[in-house]
Amino acid sequence: MNDQQLDQSRLGGFAYDPAPESASLARLADQYGLFIDGAFTDPAAHQQFATLNPATAQPLASVAHAGPADVERAVVAARRAFDGGWSTMPGSERAKYLYRIARIIQERARELAVVETLDNGKPIRETRDIDVPLAAAYFFYYAGWADKLDYAGFGPAPQPLGVAGQIIPWNFPLLMAAWKLAPALAAGNTCVLKPAETTPLSALVLADILVQAELPPGVVNILTGDGATGAALVEHPGVDKIAFTGSTEVGRLIQQRLGERGTHLTLELGGKGANIVFEDAPIDEMIEGVIDGIFFNQGHVCCAGSRLLVQESIADEVVRRLLRRVEQLRVGDPLDKNTDVGAINSAAQLARIEELTRAGEAEGATRHASSCALPAEGYWFAPTVFTDVAQSHRIAREEIFGPVLSVLSFRTPEEAVAKANNTNYGLACGVWSEKGSRTLWVAQRLRAGVIWANTYNRFDPTSPFGGVRESGFGREGGRHGLEAYLDV
């Protein structure tokens, strides 16, 4: 190499310029009403609240707060729609509405992605490549079931349950709406959907999509609000079914509230997923999978692989590579197409993450945080890995729901399984090994509703998702997901 070539080599280093998606694509209104009986209306008590952009802590829009009177109107509208034709309409007709909705979601994908990123704080790369396409895929998948329910394995002519109250979380606002609405509608139910308090906007865009699809009034009603709105929906005697995704604490309360009445219930609750790494794991893909398992969506994922169980023989090397990879994560503006990790969804969630990570240090674990610069405004938490974690530490037992990984080790497959199962949760686990026989042995023994082998955080409308034990009951996705909305 001569001198000039050496000069050229100093071009090396590659800083990506900002590549922000335009916020104006969101086309946000200043103020939103409640979507009841096919139209946007003011809440009875005329109460509004602001939804914030967590990346800036600035308000995005004013959203209606639904009270008991609004819940009543929505449930009545849903009942009328149920009795007025939706439940008895030929499945092939219901299917066509769902196909329409799927198509319009695809057509308005960029708008939805930007709305979701603004309201939730998650990176645009994820909303664009995962949340929105998957939401459309769930509608497509369940559209096809609407006229094939006889073949779903629940006997001939299975009947819908009636009015479904659906309460969804803030971590995948649009996708969770799709997971709830698509199977319910395919099965012939009508819905009252209550989005999370901090992320109402994509559901309101979805309401507009339902209007565009000319879905009959009342078939889907969308009530924005807070926990009190959700509680009013749970308590309403006109609701035949509650589907809830959220924390185990709230899920338990709902199950208790509904116990006496015997209302149909499915719960998708918290988790403390273990990613089990054997020494024969495909190392590079495993590191990516572990990273994706905990830092995807800022770790705001009920099935996050928040515990890394690594075989002792490779623990040091895995931690070294992991920390190097964490340092590479691009944290910042969620609208930047190159951002890997976005904002924490709310001040309250940030406070919980900070509290638990402080407890981790106090209990003797070692904190390794990315040295990335964090924006001054908004809610941010640097991707963090804890080593020297004991099974008894809070950070190894409690769901943190943030970008925080706890590393533990094991010596034998039996010990790995025992440690993975040593939790009241049971939502998801990962297994990393090139030895198929052992992978299946481990998968057979893990108490979890979803097991990813040599991959993590994959979702598909054909694949049932849901937990065991205190991670809830019922499945979403696949043929199994229909059971939650049929009287079988």
Next chain:
Amino acid sequence: MDQVTTTPLRSAVGAEGAVWFAATNAVPRVESEIQLRSILASLSGVDAVGAEARAAKLATRSIKRASKLAALDLAISMVDLTTLEGADTPGRIASLCAKAARPDPNDHAVPAVAAVCVYPDLVASAKRFLGDAPVAVASVATAFPSGRASLSVKLADVAEAVAAGADEVDMVIDRGAFLSGRLGQVFDEIVAVKSACGSAHLKVILETGELVTYDNVRRASWLAMLAGADFIKTSTGKVPVAATPPVALVMLEAARDFAESTGEVVGVKLAGGIRSAKDAIRYLVIVNETAGSAWLTPERFRFGASSLLNDLLMQRLKQRRGAYVRPDEFSGD
């Protein structure tokens, strides 16, 4: 087997585990085929789905504005401008060399490419046409592209190219030997060619399209690096499957791990089928986020290509002009 270094092998083999976490701080001395086999067997497997997903995810990086301009210039400086046709003539080599030394005659800020890459019999012509331009001459050798000749013929091929002034030699491995498990033979050939290269840099072509699996790509990469390769290279460009993003990913991981483990830096060259600036930038992203920015230099990373250069130039001009340009803006060769 010839010795590669005199540093004893420390922990690359022996204890149950993988060489990827055994930092030996030197290239292990490979003394037997059994030992070579055990080193390669101890490498971690590659999960094809994961590798492809990682490459696809990196392809979504959005490189804009100044970073795009820098990337385009960097990519130009990494091109091994290549012609490997039966119909090549000194005349064609002359125009190739002119283009290599000054890719855009209207803009002196455009860097020269890294090298021109030709058949051995055209090395002397290339040297003559390039004169003192800052462009290396690379020659394919060792019965390119099939590698199907006796070792003595291959070594004679290399010796001729080096004698004619080649700065770099691109050899092909014996894929048949690799696939039938004669790893020692592949290793010894590389060692012998390296020795015949003298001061010329050796790029070892794995022909990944014929190795087929990522596990093979990883093992062949390590084999070549252990045998003394200065670069590991994907392809001859003469088989249907050439460089792909996941293959690049796996080879860059190998180069990174080898450097960490032994302290020896080996470069990576992608060849075959890379025609657009967009693809080139995607590969630079893979380099950046896999081996790291230390590999973002022509000393450590190359594109073997012919038509790629013009697309890089067109994109470069478009970035500056703010409008798309005609293909005829740049010379064909």
Next chain:
Amino acid sequence: MSDRLDVRKTYKLVVNGAFTRSESGRSYEVTNAAGEFWANVAQGSRKDLRDAVRAARAAQAKWWAATAYNRGQVIYRLAEMAESRRAELAEHVAAAEGIDPAAAAASVGRGIDRIVWYAGWTDKVTQVFGGANPVAGPFFNFSLPVPCGVVGVVAPEDSSFEGFVDAVLAPLATGNAVVAIASETRPTPAILLGEMTTTADVPAGLCNVLSGRRDELAAALCTHEDVDGVDLAGAGDAAGALAVLAAGSIKRVLRARGHGRAGDDARRLRAFIETSTVWHTIGQ
């Protein structure tokens, strides 16, 4: 007057494969349908229930580790044992339910036939309730029904044998262990079936049968955090309150929904299985 004095039997709990008096030492008198003394029956306590749950947890692991074929054979063996004691079972059913001997014999026959039916389910459950899922990517994805674990059964109060068979055999056939609370007023057919499990190669602790005060035992069952699911078939008016208790540890709850509805068989089989979905990459 008979030639010899009867040897009277005290009906004990079946816990961990053994016949135990209640640890409390209490027992209670059970009468037949006509109100006459029928038997002394152990009155299980909360501690007996705790022991039964612990035994069930351990037994469930062994039960599920066995092959589905083997589980089917064991349940079929139970039917064989019941068949050989048909007369005794019928006598107890007749007394408990106040039906004539022919009707009781027919009921027992139907119950035993149901056991045979469940025996055939063990190696069909996976195929019927599981399957492969065609995900949009290079993954092999399959869903398997796996048992919840330990299932508590509040057995029907009226149907002393047939009802008990359905409530207990459905979770057993899908791989669970059972802690069953027998009918409070008509417990002896259930206890007899419990006895038979101990001679039918059923792992000790897999099928525990407790007799006693239903309200007390059912509340303890529903609050026990290591019980994964409860069938409230015989809970009657208490079902709602028990369901509230069961929510404390997010149990799966099966509620009665009236007799003889189509689809009840499948509903019962589905009630205490979890769907476990496995993804594996497919690549060279």
